[in-house]
Amino acid sequence: MSSLEASLKDPSRPTFLHGLTPPLDSTTPDAARTIAAKFVARSRVLASDGFIVYDIQDEPSRSGAERPYPFRQLMDSASYAAEVRAASGKECLVYKCVNDAEFENWIRKARAVHGHRCLNVVGRPSADGPAKGPTTKEAMALVEKTSGVSFGCVCIPERHTDEYASQRGKAAPGEHLNMLRKQQAGAEWFVSQAVYDPAPTIRLLRDYGDACRAAGLTPCKVVLTFAPCGRAKTMTFLKWLGIRVPEEAERRILDAESPVDESVALLCETLEKILDETQDCGVPLGVSVESVSIFRKEIDAVHELMRRTQAIALDKRGIKWRVVWEDAAAPSSSGVPFGPVAAVAALSAAVAAVVALAVASVFLRAGAL
Template identity: 55%
Template sequence: MAEESLHERLSNPARPVFLLGDVPPGEGTPPHKCSEIANKFVSRSRMLAADGYIVYDIQDEPGRTDEKRPFPFRRVMDSSTHAALLANLSGRECLVYKCVADPNFEGWLENNKTIGHTAINLVGRASSEGKYEGPTISEAMNIVEAKEDVHFGCVCIAERHTLEAAQQRGKTYPTEHVNMVRKIKAGAKWFISQAVYDAEPTIRLLKDYATLCKQKCIIPSKVVLTFAPVSRKKTMTFIKWLGVRVPIETEELILSAEKPIEKSIEYLCDVLREILSECAGVGVPLGISCESVSIFKSEIDGVHELFRRLQTIMLDSSGTPWKVQWVEVMPPAGKIGDDGDDEGALVALDPSEKVRTLLLGIMVGTATVSLGVILGGKGKRA
């Protein structure tokens, strides 16, 4: 049985997906240094049972807010180029972010396809105000949908689904769920949220999204919830500058703790539990993404611990047995399985056991073993 590609895992509503985010090195970084940076990231994340990596496309976004950016903006190398390094070193596929405000968007798309990436995440312009080159998000979706062997998802922002945000836009009720359904009709196969620090807007969005999909007779595309641990005041300020809603009491709880990073991880685990509890049974398939928004070691280390804990919470909520195991994913050259399929693919147990299994395999580049997650049983997840 052939292994599912990353875009298939993202599109498959029957299984969760687990991703780890990374930011490309600064623009102008020498090639050998880029390789060292990518190898360090791969080595550190090798033990995580991730389906793949997210590689972000970082933009200055001057129109986002009038507030001063906490960290100075620095241009980074192209997201697809860095993703190629990560994929080659690890054997894991990457979900490549791309901001559509690029006059060479179609050229980038062709180059990205040539490199071999089949899953991209489209990001719209920072603001509807000001002048931007390149296609609109609607135009970009049409362009990508017309391409063969390229699949796309979009972002969803729970902060746009608050009553306050609706009032500011002159609406009686938030419309982010309407935007999501519109993007599904345009071809979006999944959604990635921005970092979650307040469960309430996300719960409202997921419930409204599920209800609208039912009304339209549409199968909801998967929503991957993003989480980013914080250990410092400056990082918290940056999280909020990015548009993430952080309740005042939450900020005080984390930053006043003896070990802020541990408190942040604990809090985000509780946020996921609340979301899963409130949205159980609504019919929206979910996934998890973890990222660090800074280069501080405590927060990078915290991402790995958070990933493991959130993955456990998500899998436990499925109601089906699961386990982590070592599996061979890269057989020696010339030694392919008798059935011709690659190792590390979806593994089915003996039918007599009456269980279904799903393997969230991860390939580890030069290593011959990798961590994976097996789900079994007949329970259904929310």
């Protein structure tokens, strides 16, 4: 079991992740390797358990509004995650949307060629149009039967509101029941959509904890995602993605002298409120940070957000903790090549291994001092 996999399954401690998106699909292998190395050089000072590499899909029917940032086809998430792992020595949680006619082959390659052990199964971006791949239920079954792979799913607090339930003719919110069904289908953790409004998240976590107790199940870990915002355009994009941003929160951020710094402060307060209100619900939590744009100030703010949310999450546990560094030269224990792609020439694989040996990453060690 990889250290990332162990962390995601361990209810006794929080998991800390740093999210990123792959470069454009047209990026050459050498350029992708360079981009991954630059990302790692900046992020290796953060005490993360690993990285999330997203699978970004076009979502033309998400809302009636125009997409603030145009969709561009990106590099395959599994391929790029292999580059990030080779450069950092840390494992990646790799996202994969089920809307792919080659989904089963993708799963096989993600494990056998790229050596990934942790995947996140994401449903179709829209119910409109013909399905290109398996249903989410079918996709989970395919992943579960793949040897050496564990998987999780997403959870969306915005779907756990009275307003959302009413729009769909439901008497009450049911996202907690969706989570329960996915857990019963083999999901071992959940990662939330970016959170700006604590109320739906608090309600979802409490209802999910109650549902697990009623079913005689132990709740899976839920990793809460936070993304800073420093511009009106980014705020528009967050809301286009379906993220619920209270009006007072939006005004507080955009009217501030430094919007991006204000968003970090607000998100830290949001995490504290969630932790305080859910401490007795039995659901173990983690934190993930990401930037939803390429705006430099927002990217820089991700690092501050990671440090501050991590400290909040650990301090709430009431124990002393520290951050230490260690060599990140961890060879693969899975029997598959530890490098960008198994098909790469032996020389390239050797170079990747040397790079991995030279990288020092920061990891978290928590416990009594």
